[in-house]
Amino acid sequence: MKAAFLARLQAARAAGRAVAVATRLSDGTQYLHPEDGLPAPLAAAAEAALAADAATNLAHEGAPWFIQPHNPRLRLIVVGAVHVAQALVPMALGLGFAVTVVDPRRAFATEERFGGGVTLVDEWPDEAMQALAPDTRTAVVTLTHDPKLDDPALEVALRSPAFYIGALGSRRTHAKRVARLAEAGLPEEAMARIAAPVGLSIGAVTAPEIALSIMAEIVARRRGAALADR
Amino acid sequence: MSDQEDILATAAGWLAEGETVALATVVETWGSSPRPAGSNLAVTASGRMAGSVSGGCIEGAVAEAARKTMAEGTPQLLDFGISDERAWEVGLACGGKLKVFVEKLEGERVA
Incomplete structure (x- = not known):
């Protein structure tokens, strides 16, 4: 060469x-x-x-x-610059993803909390997500736990061809979320695309463990691995 | 791709430093080869190594072959792994089989 x-x-x-x-x-x-x-x-x-x-x-x-x-790097869009996101970002970077963290709350999406190598966006999630335009090489994970922030991001993600869409929250939280999104007009097939509770079931407790379970699920989806049902 | 996995970037950096560099690429695999086609190993004449073309089994042999390519500039297509019985001999204890292409990175000629 x-x-x-x-x-x-x-x-x-x-x-x-x-x-x-x-x-x-x-x-x-x-x-x-x-x-x-x-x-x-x-x-x-x-x-x-x-x-x-x-x-x-x-x-x-x-x-x-x-x-x-x-191919260009796979992308990971993280909505919610929360504690789990701080553990998720370095892991995703190490796995070769280009990472963007979206959080309109200025105190969260700071370089001090995330360091370099990641794109921080402080716009409202729906605007940010429209601009980011998830494609077939994009994974989206919502972590805020706040419907005001997670839901608009999920609405955009579910109308995109993103290969993975995950949402943090218990089964109970997710059931309520699905009801809200249905009210917003999203069809049932769209809702079935959401990985929730997010991540592989490895009994994760700490933020790094949750991040590991999420990245493991994203890799599995990307590679087409057969996994046990949730 | 992360920097750690970006062997091409590492190789380009070495070349810029004035190193003589060869790039080995897995081009075909059969059976239980640990690294997929496209995996890279970069080596320098001075002995630096980055990346991998197997789980560590044949890197030594590839680096050895790369010395010839670095000296002569001619690319080589190497075959590894013949049968399970001979797997230990050639280094692929896993029984896999693969082809590795070795090429020299040709820097701009400095007059």
């Missing part, structure tokens, strides 16, 4: 563009998709690799090729 090629790849990744590297294994020849305009079969394989987020091999004109996708 030439240094100039690596620099182009790193620039694309830093800009959050979805790119793929195609390497001819017989001699190391490399192309960057889509900017280098690959031959059609290789371009199609690169698109498929990006969609599946998995590397792939193929033969093209008698030579073996390896295609490695580089």
Whole structure:
């Protein structure tokens, strides 16, 4: 790999563009998709690799090729800059997520509480969520426990293709939440997407343990792991 | 991807420091290989290592092969893991099988 090629790849990744590297294994020849305009079969394989987020091999004109996708980082949007969020954020960063914490209460979403490496947003959750526009590579977790903050965020999340939507709160709290969201016009199928009580059932008690259970559930969802019913 | 997992960034940093760097990439796996295709190991001629292409079983052999690629500039496609009986010999005690592509990171020529 030439240094100039690596620099182009790193620039694309830093800009959050979805790119793929195609390497001819017989001699190391490399192309960057889509900017280098690959031959059609290789371009199609690169698109498929990006969609599946998995590397792939193929033969093209008698030579073996390896295609490695580089998708933008997965995103985690945390609503509620609370104690559990403080434990969740470093864990999510370590797992490779780009993390945004939303909380309109100025005393909570502070750099002192969260350090660098995370985006802090102090807008109202519905506005913030509209702007953040969760996509298929986004997980959303609401942690405020306050319907005024959690509900508007969930409404936006449930109308998005976010791959994971979790809400902190007991079964009782969640039942009330579902009733409120139904009143707001969300269909039952939408409500079924909410992971609640949030996180895998590992008997978590402390904030880091709850954060671990949430990240474990997000990873499981992302990887399509079969899990026991809640 | 976190910095810790961003082997390409680490490799680019080493290159910028003037190190001679090779990048190894898992390109194909069969059976119970611990690291998926696309996993990277970066090594330098001076002996620095970052990332992995297995659970630690074949990194030594890959680093050894990378010395040749760093010296000659020619990429290599390495095969590891043949059968369960020979797994210990080649280093993959888990019985997995994988192909690793090793390439040199070619810095800009300084005249």
